Amino acid sequence: MRVSPFLSSVRRSWPLFFALIALGVTSSFATDEKEQKIQAKLIWGTDEPKPANPKIKPVDPKLKEKFSGIFKWKNYFEVEEKHFALAPEALKKVQMSTKCDIEVRNEGHGMFEVRFLGEGKSLKKVRQVIPPGELLVIAGDDKNANAWFVVLNLE
Amino acid sequence: MTTKLDYQAEPDVKLVQLAQKGDMVAFEELVARHRDKIYARAFSMLRNEEEATDLSQEAWVKAWQRLVQFQGDASFVTWMTRICINLCLDQLRKQKRVRTDSIEQMEEEVGGVERQMPIITPNPTERLERGELRNRIDKALAQLSYEHRTVLILHEFEELEYKEIAKRMECSIGTVMSRLFYARRKMAVLLAGLKREELR
Amino acid sequence: MKTETILEVQAYLDDELASENDVKRVANLLAHDEEAARLFKSLKATRQLLEGNEPEVKLPESGDFYWSKIARAIERDSAPSKVAPHVTPWWVRALAPLAGVACVGLLLAGSGVLNAGGKARSAYLHEIENSVDDSSGISFHSQSQGMTVVWVKGYENP
Known part of the structure; x- marks a missing residue:
């Protein structure tokens, strides 16, 4: 059977074609396979003014603006800030306060499993893709109509 | 077949659940039930009808906006009253009424008043009609400075602990204790029917 | 003394x-x-x-008038709650596992797309597991603020 020169050239190119696809896929995975740096903050939302504790500082204005776009509290104070890195499939427990921890697993490809623990007890587990620049916020009511927020974002 | 909901017959808890889902009629019923109490709290703190009306309405709007946060740990009316109190405190702070407080307060701050005032024990068994007694209490409260009145209201009527009052009023527990003491002593004198001149 | x-x-x-x-x-x-x-x-x-003798004060205006001002203010703010996370409807919860499967499928099939830009990774596609005593699945996503919020009920003072 006579094969056209075009098809013939395509047939000759198959190995190259697959190699290119394979390269593309592996490289795209490879970019996700690196260690991911994460920032976690414990924030307190309140209508009250700044607490006396000097360790507690107001959140940065950008975050305040984001929060004010959604939540109703007047003030947001940063109680704790943690930075950590997670290799793919790695799991890390991070203490946010004496009573609460988070367990974060890097599932790769931007997907994270975050478990929120209150006094050692698992209260919420979230599996979530955290796109760069976006925030994952686990929050709850605090006493006296205040609120707490655990904010995670990729660095 | 659907049965029409009788909002007036439903308990607060049910109305809150409905309002949390966006049912304005349920929220209106909650307002109707508790508007007098919320207004009264605002009035007791601000001592001004117009301001108390506006501010209590603002408290209701805020409550609607925050309704999903209501977990039912306290009763709805307690939760609502707390919102109203916080707004009143904000308002009073804005107005800086603290600057218009009387000389008596300054005396209190330096710790002199306690010793100047005699110990008066009002007689709780005195045969006063309840309405009249409340009227006298209202008049006596009006004579207190805003800070003393607020501490007294938060402690005696809202049953808040010292530390809770301190947090809300942004002062130390010691100041709360001192203000509460002064407020009680002054109320005792006023309720015992003594005139101000007799204090000195 | x-x-x-x-x-x-x-x-x-x-x-x-x-x-x-x-x-x-x-x-x-x-x-x-x-x-x-x-x-x-x-x-x-x-x-x-x-004790028990707090002065009784009545609202100085009619209940209807009082409510009308509250209702107007609420309507001005439109949404029932700006603060609040909405409760996910049952059908969304029922379809959540499918969404999870679809999400995984998308991740695997389109890793090139996922790497192309953050916005392609929908933050809506999350899975939430609650503790035994907290069956509420309250969460929401704010596109404008780039934030997914998961609300934990009944845990104060972390």
Whole structure:
């Protein structure tokens, strides 16, 4: 059977074609396979003014603006800030306060499993893709109509 | 077949659940039930009808906006009253009424008043009609400075602990204790029917 | 009497003394010091007088008028709650596992797309597991603020 020169050239190119696809896929995975740096903050939302504790500082204005776009509290104070890195499939427990921890697993490809623990007890587990620049916020009511927020974002 | 909901017959808890889902009629019923109490709290703190009306309405709007946060740990009316109190405190702070407080307060701050005032024990068994007694209490409260009145209201009527009052009023527990003491002593004198001149 | 003692007597009345020792000490003082006892009696009587006798004040305008202003303000703010996470409808919850499967499928099939830009990774596609005593699945995503919020019920003071 006579094969056209075009098809013939395509047939000759198959190995190259697959190699290119394979390269593309592996490289795209490879970019996700690196260690991911994460920032976690414990924030307190309140209508009250700044607490006396000097360790507690107001959140940065950008975050305040984001929060004010959604939540109703007047003030947001940063109680704790943690930075950590997670290799793919790695799991890390991070203490946010004496009573609460988070367990974060890097599932790769931007997907994270975050478990929120209150006094050692698992209260919420979230599996979530955290796109760069976006925030994952686990929050709850605090006493006296205040609120707490655990904010995670990729660095 | 659907049965029409009788909002007036439903308990607060049910109305809150409905309002949390966006049912304005349920929220209106909650307002109707508790508007007098919320207004009264605002009035007791601000001592001004117009301001108390506006501010209590603002408290209701805020409550609607925050309704999903209501977990039912306290009763709805307690939760609502707390919102109203916080707004009143904000308002009073804005107005800086603290600057218009009387000389008596300054005396209190330096710790002199306690010793100047005699110990008066009002007689709780005195045969006063309840309405009249409340009227006298209202008049006596009006004579207190805003800070003393607020501490007294938060402690005696809202049953808040010292530390809770301190947090809300942004002062130390010691100041709360001192203000509460002064407020009680002054109320005792006023309720015992003594005139101000007799204090000195 | 010292100011400190005066305030301790009051704290005893209000059940606000810090320790059992303080309670015993003030109780002892009241038993032996006439002036302290007199002060305690006065404070207690005042408290009793106020108890349950808060002045009753009525709203100075009609209930309908009062409500109409509240309703207008709420309508101005439009949404029932700006703050609040919405409760996910049952059908969304029912379809959540499918969404999860679809999400995984998308991740695997389109890793190139996922790497192309953050916005392609929908933050809506999350899975939430609650603790046993908290069956509420309250969460929401804000596109404008780039934020997914998961609300934990019943846990205060972390």
